[in-house]
Amino acid sequence: MVTRQPTGRRALVGFCLLASLLPGLAVQANWDFARIIRLAEQRYGGLGIGRERLEQWSQLIEHGGGFDEAEQLRAVNGFFNQALRFTDDASTWQQLDYWATPLEALVKGAGDCEDYAIAKYLTLRQLGVPGEKLRITYVKALELDQAHMVLAWYATPTSEPLVLDNLIPDIRPASQRPDLLPVYAFNAEGVWLPGAGGNQRSGDSKTLSRWQDLLNKMRHEGFARTTGKEAP
Known part of the structure; x- marks a missing residue:
């Protein structure tokens, strides 16, 4: 995530384009991490401590399916907040704005706010959390005066969400995060906009090359593919 605030129109177009591409990777228990790690070693060479992080991620997915949703939220939020250090894309990837796959972030041991949020989203979907309960959310971090990304979990579509964030390790209700707009x-x-009467759904979406690139990277990394409705 870049540190500048994106313009509202351009950012909204990006979100409208993004949602339809989310169905792209299978939500299933059979991500083959032995193959995934082998392919990563062929690409990166020795993974060092990155291999340990990938194995820990594999174990989280293997065992986390038996957790209730509250435990899954805590486990996934805590794992990525501890496994990744925050760095901006320019430092990590020498690019202004780069969307890393969870594997790329874990190999590096680093990511920016969108990498945390996307990795948490994909992991929770893989653990079986319904997609309608999860929303990747762009906010303005008021104290930092910059754009930020978090993951929100809704018990019901109209519930107050819980916020999974890399800035604050505790999972808190949105009402306890006045620092986020x-x-x-x-x-x-779909896509949602905040409104006076609550969140308002805003149209359908088409295509977004950056998200499609991320999904394609994950497929090349060895993650399963599906076009089913139950995909992330």
């Missing part, structure tokens, strides 16, 4: 959110079902 929602801009818009998305998941596989």
